[in-house]
Amino acid sequence: MSANRLLHSHSPYLLQHAHNPVDWYPWGPEALAKASLENKPILVSIGYSACHWCHVMEKESFEDAPTAAIMNANFVCIKIDREERPDLDNIYMDAVQAMGLQGGWPLNVFLMPNQKPFYGGTYFPNAKWKQLLTSIADAFVGHADQLAESAEGFGRGLSRKETDKYGIQAGEGELDADELVEVITKLTAQFDPEWGGMNRIPKFPMPAIWHFVLDYALLSSREDLRQAVFFTLQKMGMGGIYDHLRGGFARYSVDGEWFAPHFEKMGYDNGQLLELYAKAYQVSRDPFYLEKVRETKDWICTEMTQEEGGFHAAQDADSEGVEGKFYTWTYVELEALLGADLAWFADLYSLKPAGNWEEGVNILFQEDSYETVAQRQGIPLPTFLEKLAAQKAKLLSIRNLRIYPGKDDKVLAGWNGLIDAGLIQGYLATGDEEFLTIALRNLDFVQVQLFREGTLYRSYKNGQAYTPAFLEDYAALIKASLMAYAASGLSRHLAFAQTLAEVVLERFYDAEDGYFYFSDPSAEKLIANKKELFDNVIPASNSILARSFHQLSLLTYEENYGKIAARMLGGMKELVLKDPGFLCNWANFYLESLVPTAEIAIVGTGAKQKALSLLADYLPNAVVAWSESPTASVPLLAGKLGDAEGNALIYVCVNRSCRRPVATVEEARALVPQLN
Numbered sequence: 001m002s003a004n005r006l007l008h009s010h011s012p013y014l015l016q017h018a019h020n021p022v023d024w025y026p027w028g029p030e031a032l033a034k035a036s037l038e039n040k041p042i043l044v045s046i047g048y049s050a051c052h053w054c055h056v057m058e059k060e061s062f063e064d065a066p067t068a069a070i071m072n073a074n075f076v077c078i079k080i081d082r083e084e085r086p087d088l089d090n091i092y093m094d095a096v097q098a099m100g101l102q103g104g105w106p107l108n109v110f111l112m113p114n115q116k117p118f119y120g121g122t123y124f125p126n127a128k129w130k131q132l133l134t135s136i137a138d139a140f141v142g143h144a145d146q147l148a149e150s151a152e153g154f155g156r157g158l159s160r161k162e163t164d165k166y167g168i169q170a171g172e173g174e175l176d177a178d179e180l181v182e183v184i185t186k187l188t189a190q191f192d193p194e195w196g197g198m199n200r201i202p203k204f205p206m207p208a209i210w211h212f213v214l215d216y217a218l219l220s221s222r223e224d225l226r227q228a229v230f231f232t233l234q235k236m237g238m239g240g241i242y243d244h245l246r247g248g249f250a251r252y253s254v255d256g257e258w259f260a261p262h263f264e265k266m267g268y269d270n271g272q273l274l275e276l277y278a279k280a281y282q283v284s285r286d287p288f289y290l291e292k293v294r295e296t297k298d299w300i301c302t303e304m305t306q307e308e309g310g311f312h313a314a315q316d317a318d319s320e321g322v323e324g325k326f327y328t329w330t331y332v333e334l335e336a337l338l339g340a341d342l343a344w345f346a347d348l349y350s351l352k353p354a355g356n357w358e359e360g361v362n363i364l365f366q367e368d369s370y371e372t373v374a375q376r377q378g379i380p381l382p383t384f385l386e387k388l389a390a391q392k393a394k395l396l397s398i399r400n401l402r403i404y405p406g407k408d409d410k411v412l413a414g415w416n417g418l419i420d421a422g423l424i425q426g427y428l429a430t431g432d433e434e435f436l437t438i439a440l441r442n443l444d445f446v447q448v449q450l451f452r453e454g455t456l457y458r459s460y461k462n463g464q465a466y467t468p469a470f471l472e473d474y475a476a477l478i479k480a481s482l483m484a485y486a487a488s489g490l491s492r493h494l495a496f497a498q499t500l501a502e503v504v505l506e507r508f509y510d511a512e513d514g515y516f517y518f519s520d521p522s523a524e525k526l527i528a529n530k531k532e533l534f535d536n537v538i539p540a541s542n543s544i545l546a547r548s549f550h551q552l553s554l555l556t557y558e559e560n561y562g563k564i565a566a567r568m569l570g571g572m573k574e575l576v577l578k579d580p581g582f583l584c585n586w587a588n589f590y591l592e593s594l595v596p597t598a599e600i601a602i603v604g605t606g607a608k609q610k611a612l613s614l615l616a617d618y619l620p621n622a623v624v625a626w627s628e629s630p631t632a633s634v635p636l637l638a639g640k641l642g643d644a645e646g647n648a649l650i651y652v653c654v655n656r657s658c659r660r661p662v663a664t665v666e667e668a669r670a671l672v673p674q675l676n
Helices: 012-016 029-038 052-062 065-074 086-098 126-142 144-159 177-188 207-220 223-238 267-284 287-303 331-349 370-377 381-399 413-430 433-450 471-488 491-507 541-556 559-578 584-594 607-616 665-671
Strands: 042-047 076-081 107-111 117-121 312-315 407-412 455-461 464-468 598-603 622-627 649-654
Touching: 012 052, 012 076, 012 407, 029 042, 029 076, 042 086, 052 065, 052 126, 065 126, 086 107, 086 117, 086 144, 117 144, 126 144, 177 207, 177 223, 177 559, 177 584, 207 223, 207 267, 207 584, 223 267, 223 287, 267 287, 267 312, 267 413, 287 413, 287 433, 331 370, 331 381, 370 381, 407 413, 413 433, 413 455, 413 471, 413 607, 433 455, 433 471, 433 491, 455 471, 455 491, 471 491, 471 541, 471 607, 471 622, 491 541, 541 559, 541 584, 541 622, 559 584, 598 607, 607 622, 607 665, 649 665
Parallel strands: 042 076, 598 622
Antiparallel strands: 042 107, 107 117, 312 407, 407 455, 455 464, 598 649
8 A cells, every 4th residue: 555644754653544545744834835825624633542542533534545535635634643742732622622522532623724723523433524524625615714714713712821711820829728728628529439539430540639639648647638549549559440460550441440441551641650659658558559669660661661761652552453452351261371260360350251341351350459359268368469479470471472552662751751750759669779770761861862952852763853842841851850869869860950941941931921831932833832731631731840940949049940930839829729620730839838848958978878768758848959978069958067977967948947957867857847
């Protein structure tokens, strides 16, 4: 089959469409100029490689010659990988939702030749798709003026600033502990008391919510909230959304019980969940959380790391054209493999002879704890766990012989940063050097291969960095670099964080409203340049950046970072109080600003051991810097000394005012501020 213009793309998703009979163009000047020159409407189709319904629509419609003929004759067809171009995805997803239509992927949007949208939708079965194509082609010929008028209206809406749309005005505001009580009360009303997570279907992990609730629980000594976080993490880690054999979480479950996922596994989810489960282990020392941390790290190392140290983006839901085939089992298969162990294994994972899911297959789904099942089966717990480890290893080795799901093997800067944050938290939780080694290697790879001549690039594949990075990438890598500095004591990571922060200030900051654009306005002229303000499955790039700027200001004594961050929080405060469900990373920044953040400097012989001991039991709302010898290289450490023998002392400071230094971690922890 002949190829189209996607053949030279790096994106696995675009390459999946390179042999469609559709005359696909990548987004770029050539396609846009063709639409303008020939006065044709543009069809923009957006998806990603791990998207199940994207594969379905491709097979039904984009591989179908009669359908392709309609598309080619009447439209300039552009295919976009949303992971490479989240800026375009944000614009056109907003447009479809403004039309009163349901968002999702694949996202199919029809534009006038000037890029302004007039209609869209998500997945269409082939018959409806062909009917829609014909109707829009006819309308463009007969009623172009009406379509243009509609597109102008949507274009005006898209170009309106988010700060205007939501009445946001940056500026420092008063912080009140009672307001955070109100935020927590509103959030807890949305918790699912039976299955954990938020009380909605489908069920997404939403790590930012649980990071905030855990931090609030610890700083306010709210045991009920701590248990709510643990309950959610237990249910999620027991669910079918978790890969019990290899580790790693699928993107979401289609039901309310964490049972049946769309089986795609994304780097951004797993980085955040690795960080969250590591914190849960630090707080509880429950081996269940440690299991999820170690297994997810093993999945990242074994299946998601390329030879230079970069992390791949995602694994598909489908293998051999069937969703979940790689991950599910028939009862007959398991009978043959497990023999006498099938009884307790079936009890543990809710397996049924006729299957517990569709098409007679079983998803591994744990309803009861290991302890409960072991007791029910009359097996001592240590023996049960030993047998479980052996049978999981056996099944994994058999599963590894199957045809693997597709892999999206591009490297995305921001997603690598999120994975690094999870790995570093895993190191702090376990003391296992492998976690830190992998993360630092990745950060060095990013700095060498994706940061070129003062510009960060979002994507990397086949030895080439491409597409200038977005705010999401800068924000996630600044956060990861700050965590790397605290864990390693290597000042180069703090320096890289500050370098990225200065690039962001120079190229992305809108001084008029006090927030940061998602795209560098000088990189490419689009019909709108959005600001990402709401926390979702990934926290808003502005909220990640605000928290990192706050921490940078405490480490470097550069007041500008702190002032910008405080003004950003001030502008978002009313929205946080009104509807915190999609603003929890902002709520967490409210919490750390109110408490306030502890500035901890450790200097002298043994500083590393004391720093890691301090960080081993999760310490929310603190920045930590350490050095084995006196140094002025980091302002927080400058002027601070060890004791008379040169042994490390710990300085706990608040608002740059330091308490008398102490010698032990226990004394230092007692000085860290709490929520009163």
